[in-house]
Amino acid sequence: MAFNFERLEVWKLSVNNSGSIYDLTKGFPKEEIYGLTSQIRRASDSVSLNIAEGSTGQTKVEFGRFLGYAVRSGIEVIGCLYLARTKGFIDENVFSLFYQQVETMIIKIQSLRKSLR
Template identity: 30%
Template sequence: MHNFKKLKIWNVRMMLVSESYKITRTFPKFETYGLMSQMNRCAVSIPSNISEGTSKSSNKHFANFLEHSLGSAFEWETQLNVAFNENYISEEKFKELAQKIKEIQKMISSFKSRLQAS
């Protein structure tokens, strides 16, 4: 078993959660139960699946939770695109966050591959 708090992939994801909450606070009020909620739930799901996976008894089970985490990362990326298309965030912020989420996706994929190889 792994200590999720010591995993770099978990810590980086926690920073994304904070960033997601920060940007969604600026969204229009009518998005409270729409895009705002969905983005934040996805952002939280990414590190949550990583931490839950660390409790599993095998690397195979842990890899399944990493797969869910990766899915949430791609879902969050789509929602980021929606937010940008609706002019809820600036192009600069969009580019910054798009780069971060792509790095996160690569980190999860790489960690999952290493885990499955061991």
């Protein structure tokens, strides 16, 4: 492992979450491919990408800023989950499962961010 982010639990968690979101959205209606499907996938990917980008060759302050972006992207995923539930693409059980996974990831990112101060 050549890069710092590859050792971070939160980065690994975010990569796994992104894969789970991708699998989930395979079941969304085809007409949503450029709408909600794309939005939730991009937001989910953004979490891990911001962690990676901020961790390498940056100051703690800069890394903290990128972790803030990662948190915001995680919140965007939560918002997309609400939309998917409201539109009937996922049921309450699936919503709760993914909500809990993303919430846990966000809490861990915030803890890492606080540890940098």
